[in-house]
Amino acid sequence: MITADDINNAEPGTVLAEVKAVHNGRIVKAVAVRGGIADWAVYVGDVDDTTDHIARQGQKVFPELRDFPVAATKDAIKLYRY
Numbered sequence: 221m222i223t224a225d226d227i228n229n230a231e232p233g234t235v236l237a238e239v240k241a242v243h244n245g246r247i248v249k250a251v252a253v254r255g256g257i258a259d260w261a262v263y264v265g266d267v268d269d270t271t272d273h274i275a276r277q278g279q280k281v282f283p284e285l286r287d288f289p290v291a292a293t294k295d296a297i298k299l300y301r302y
Contacts, residue, residue: 222252222260224295230254238271241289243281250289251275259301262290 222236230236237252241264248264251274255261263278281289282302292300 222290222292222296224293224299227254227260227296227299228258232256233275235271235275236260237290239290240267243289248289249274250281251278252290252292255301259299260296261301264289 226236232254234254235251236254237250239250241248241250243250243264247267249267249269249271250262250264251271252260252262253275262281263274264281265274265278269278
């Protein structure tokens with residue numbers, strides 16, 4: 221589970237988590253990436269894509285809390301870059 225401390229202590233561009241998830245009705249690889257400031261975002265791509273490719277060129281996820289593809293604390297969700 222991603223925490224606010226994980227985000228604050230990571231370097232920009234660090235992959236915080238990688239999971240397979242269902243997004244818009246298809247199975248994808250979801251990659252959580254720490255942003256340039258103390259924020260983060262989740263990007264998705266094909267399950268066969270590399271983590272690096274998804275982190276750089278994946279589709280950004282704009283989740284509702286109940287549909288979030290990566291486990292994160294409420295404090296971490298507050299730092300999500302929409």
